[in-house]
Amino acid sequence: MSTTISYAELVGLLEEIFLRHGTDKVAASILAENCAMCERDGAHSHGIFRIRGYVDSLSTGWVDGRAIPEVEDIAPSFCRVDASNGFAQVALAQARDLAVSKCRQTGVSVLAIRNSHHLSALWPDVEPLAREGLIAISTVNSFACTVPFDGKSPVFGTNPFAFAAPLEGGDPIVFDLATSAMANGDVQIAARKGHALPPDSGVDKNGKPTNDPQAVLDGGALLTFGGYKGSSISMMVELLGAALTGGHFSFEFDWSGHEGAQTPHTGQLIILIDPSRAAGESFDLRAHTLIAAMQAAGVSRLPGQRRAEIRAQTLQNGIPITAEDLASLRTLAIA
């Protein structure tokens, strides 16, 4: 049976769960908003389905829900944060104002977060920055579950890459995509629902191509999207998300002693650019010109558009949720 829940109610319920399972108030509020935003926007691979993974990561002591991030002001355009084994979004919140002010002063800034955990989508991190007029790029590496092109075993994570930029007269342009053939959360959802994966998504534990999501999860691995091209982008994500931040590569951490933990212990890189420094007509007008040309060419769906449409619907009508999922969230909030 399906029902609905308002965005505010869902945030409140998720906050209770995070507090109950070991975060402080700041982390509970940031993570609850982040997870509820994903559910609100129909980004289901990182919505409430992830709550069990957050709870297990916290209860096994894999991630510190009360960590205090340490912000380091390194150079006019560079800041770093040691997330102290806490969540990357909490570290970002702590360093955000500094990174934005550096970007406004110098035209560009880099925010390098390490010793951090990120289990969510990246668009919630970059979209608000574009709403403030900045171009924002973010990468995060994850856990070794993706085979590099021409390789035989997983080295890369699903390694998403997100971009957000202001658009004159509209919501920011945002894309946010895993560099693996699909996000791991979608493989888990397909396994639960008994759906086959699209061709060329993954291999089984013997390295044979498979469209069985369970075979990918049981010792198999994903492939990168677009063959060698996606593999190069995924390699870049490892370099930016880990080598440049001081975090772990996706193959470098061992969480085997923390059964059920799902939060990759890696790093996150955010690059901010102030488009007001650019030559020519203003960037957001130029962005508008490009989007108009794409639409004139027949493009009917822009990246981010599906989410924006679902967001408008769910803010008005409530977020659909099954009675079973709602009951398990309520149980987690008290147990």
Ligand code: NDP
């Ligand atoms: P999708 O393939 O569903 O979508 C990728 C992007 O393409 C989105 O911006 C989407 O917009 C857009 N898009 C999708 N279909 C079309 C279309 N037909 N025309 C135009 N644009 C389109 O996402 P992924 O499965 O690759 O990734 C899902 C999420 O998983 C991401 O948010 C990512 O950050 C997250 N992730 C997080 C990880 C972590 O470790 N924290 C690891 C891996 C992934 P729209 O959103 O509007 O559909």
